[in-house]
Amino acid sequence: MKNIRFAAPTAALAFLMAGCVAPDAERPDLAADLPPEFLAGAPEGEVEGSWWRRFGDAELTRLIETELSDNPSILQALARVEQARAQARVTEADLLPQANLGLTAARQRQNLSGLGGIGELLGNAGGDPTQPSEGGDDETTSFVTDNYQLSLDVQWQVDLFGRIRSQSAAARAEYLASAENLRAVRQTIAAETARLYFNLVEARAQTHLSERVVDTFGEISRQVGNRADVGIAPPNDKLLAIANLGSAKAGLEQRRQGVETLGRQLDILARDYPDGDVTTAAALPEVPPPPPAGLPAELLLRRPDVRAAEHAMLAAGFRVTAAKRSFLPSIALTGSGGTTSSELGNLLDGDFLVWSIAGQLLQPVFQGGRLRAQLAAAEGARDEAVEAYAEVVLQALFEVETALAVEDELRRREEALAAASEAAEAAVDVSFNRYRAGIDPFLTVLESQQRALDARSAFLAARNARLANRIDLHLALGGGFGVPSGDLRE
Incomplete structure (x- = not known):
């Protein structure tokens, strides 16, 4: 891929979101610059969903599918989706009229003292005046009234x-982004589980290799010790054999520590108590053939992190649109209808009906620069989201191309290490026989043993590296776990 160009506004992507309201955002037109196929080469076909089944490991399949249903990170992401869905409903409700049914009961005591003749006239004219208190000119006139309203x-x-429609569209886009983030978390958990599982299988294989080495070194140490004790071999050979055995035992304990740690990490992913008791296969599986990778342009429609970044970019664009519409007049309509009476029993009588209706037109004139500052903040967030989208797209393409490119290199490395391991193990027997015949020194035996151990250990690591790269490729391709409905492209 060469230069990235920026295209026209993506208004057509969002008409479903808000009628004729369009996001004020520009999307990088990356598809025009993408090659027709991945440069590293890959088989054609549809990208797979449950890719972990390709490894043919029943324990791995069981572990991943268990963790996908009860992993804390996935459950947290699911809760965030529900929050975003509810928030979208809240903003959509602002588009509709709001109605409230009210029942009011009030009792009020009026004091007419100080109003002079008017107070006496009002006090004697109606209501239920209280008995005037004694006191001549200072007497107090008051009465109590009841009022009920329905x-x-x-x-x-x-x-x-379209200001509210833009806000509603932004909330809807944020909900879709959260749904894509949920897919991304599920894919990440599946990949992390597979990596940890194969790391644990390798660690157990390395531990088994170390146990064999300790047994072999122990036997060699015994034989060399016997030869030194009877004077056939120099005392230094016995000391070297003992030192070599001690180093092998220390390496074995380190391997066992790694097995314990990896097992407990898998327990945590599965939401189990971290006792480290995880069942795995006895050996790393053969690496299956490379999976179909699809086309680069399809990757932008399939990767959940790319789709989430696009929805976030559109949401930021809708926020800019809403901020611009805040400069325009707003219209509010209010209406009220019901009954009012001093008697509770009259509230259902149509003779006591009252109503009101009003309209209000507000045009912002001066708000101390608040609206312009809000617009500037929204535009800054939109620009950030556009650049974040471009960055996510490039990272997605990088991950796929890299995983495809190193496939052959890792395969050739594994084949070379397999041959080296086989030759090194044969060299151990040859060197020890030559040592017993007095042809080679004991250091040659130690070197051949260490070389065989390193070659076999490197072979196991290379096989696991190929498996890890294959997992990275599946994760980079972004297949599986479905696509949530309500896509902006619909």
């Missing part, structure tokens, strides 16, 4: 210029 109040903010 009303239906309706408010509606008319979204004439």
Whole structure:
């Protein structure tokens, strides 16, 4: 891929989101610069979903599918999706009228003292005046009134210029981004589980290799010790054999420590108590043939992190649109209807009906620069989201191309180490026989033993590296776990 160019606004992607409201964002038009196929080469075909089944390991399949149903990280991501879904519903509700049914009961005591003749007139004219207190000119006039109201109040903010629709579309895009992030977490957990599983299988194989080495070194140490004791071999050979055995035992304990740690890490992923008791295969499996990789352009539609970044970019664009519409007038309609009376029993009587209706038009004139600052902040967030999308796309392409490119290199390395391991193990027998015949010194035996151990250990590591790269390739391709409905492209 060469240079990245930026294309026209992506208005057509979002009409479903908000009618004629479009996001104020520009998407990098990366598809125009993508090659027709991956440069590293890959088989054609559909990208697989349950890729871990290709390894043919029943324990791995069981472990991954168990963890996908009860992993804490996945459950947290699922909770975030539900939060985003609820928030989208909250913003969509702002587009509709709001109605409230109210029942009010009030009792009020009016004190007419100080109003002079008007107070006396009001006090004597109606209501249920209290008995005037004695005191001549200072007497107090008061009365108590009851009031009951039953009303239906309706408010509606008319979204004439699309500000609320833009906010609703942004929340919807953020919900879709959270759904894609859930897919990404599931894929990551599956890949992390597979890596840890194969690391544990390798660690156990390395431990078994170390146990064999300790047994072999122990037998050699015994034979060399016997030869030194009877004067056939120099005392230094006995000391070297003992030192070599001690180093092998120390290496074995280190291998066992690694097995314990990896087993407990797998327990944590499975939400189990970390006792390290995980069942695995006895040996690393053969690496299956490379999977189909699809086309580079399809990768942008399939990778959940790319799709999440695109939804986040569109959400930021809708926020800019909403900020621009805040400069335009807003229209609010209110209405109320019901009954009111001083008697509770009259609330259902139509003769006591009252109602009101009102409209309000507000045009922002001066708000101290608040609206312009909000627009600037929204535009900054949009620009950041656009660049983040471009970065995620490039990273996705890099991961696929890299995983494909090193496939052959890792295979050739494994084959070379397999041949080296076989030759090194044969050399151990030859060197020890030559030592017993007095042809070679004991150091030659030690060197051949160490070389055989290193070659076999490197072969196991190379096989695991191929498996890890294959897992990285499946993760980079982004297949599986379905695509949530409500895609912006619909």
